Amino acid sequence: MGSADVQACCTPFYEAVLDTMAVGVGTALLDAGCGGGFALQLAVKRGATVTGLDACAPLLDIARERVPGADIRQGDLESLPFAEDTFDAVTAFNSIQYAADRVAAARELRRVAKSGARVAILIWGAPERCESRVILAAIGGLLPPPPPGAEGPFALSVPGRLEELAEAAGLVPERADEVPTPLIYPGLDTAVRTQMSSGPARLAIEHAGEPGLRRQPPARRQLPPGQRLPVPDRPGLTS
Numbered sequence: 001m002g003s004a005d006v007q008a009c010c011t012p013f014y015e016a017v018l019d020t021m022a023v024g025v026g027t028a029l030l031d032a033g034c035g036g037g038f039a040l041q042l043a044v045k046r047g048a049t050v051t052g053l054d055a056c057a058p059l060l061d062i063a064r065e066r067v068p069g070a071d072i073r074q075g076d077l078e079s080l081p082f083a084e085d086t087f088d089a090v091t092a093f094n095s096i097q098y099a100a101d102r103v104a105a106a107r108e109l110r111r112v113a114k115s116g117a118r119v120a121i122l123i124w125g126a127p128e129r130c131e132s133r134v135i136l137a138a139i140g141g142l143l144p145p146p147p148p149g150a151e152g153p154f155a156l157s158v159p160g161r162l163e164e165l166a167e168a169a170g171l172v173p174e175r176a177d178e179v180p181t182p183l184i185y186p187g188l189d190t191a192v193r194t195q196m197s198s199g200p201a202r203l204a205i206e207h208a209g210e211p212g213l214r215r216q217p218p219a220r221r222q223l224p225p226g227q228r229l230p231v232p233d234r235p236g237l238t239s
């Protein structure tokens, strides 16, 4: 856990967003809900100055290993500890859908972005085409109860919902794209290690303990033999 190669199959997803955001030398980037810091690591390779924030302390430890010296903070998406007009680019990779108040979280992304800077909000693809859905369903019963009235992690994946959220937060939707990201790993060990270090898995471990998570039936058994779900992650709205 914590080495860059374990998230290699998702690299095109992150790179596509960093390209769209024109992240390069000198860009001041905030990744809100940075988890283990993989996107931050890719941005640093481009010469960006990165800041990461997440609620999950064990994932932040991994992020600090990946991007030594970066400003990595524990905090809440709905109340970012940064001044307004601070960042040249703000990203939220599959994190905002977990906030109790998503509009408040999106407003915070807008507040800390400099005037005219882009904000990218990434969400899961439509559930019927998203491999992560199978994994999230497998661990769902081990997660703490969601806040009252909370919608599931795929609510924003309904066409038009992300744009509505952006507008409610004062962002101006510019474009929405899909980035196909098939989850292909070199072996089962790598797949398990990677998935065990995901945000939802860490939350399940904190709530139910690691043995509970490992006892869950492998997600792949929930698919018909030999079948793969073709296109997982839909995301992307930049503003």
Ligand SMILES: C[S@@+](CC[C@H](N)C(=O)[O-])C[C@H]1O[C@@H](n2cnc3c(N)ncnc32)[C@H](O)[C@@H]1O
Pocket (backbone or CB within 6 Å): 032, 033, 034, 035, 036, 037, 038, 053, 054, 055, 056, 059, 075, 076, 077, 078, 092, 093, 094, 095, 096, 098, 099, 100, 198, 199, 200
């Ligand atoms: C699916 S993970 C994605 C992590 C990372 N962005 C990535 O692409 O690997 C969701 C992340 O959002 C974080 N998160 C969820 N709700 C949050 C909140 N209200 N404030 C801060 N972080 C939050 C979780 O701790 C987790 O790391």
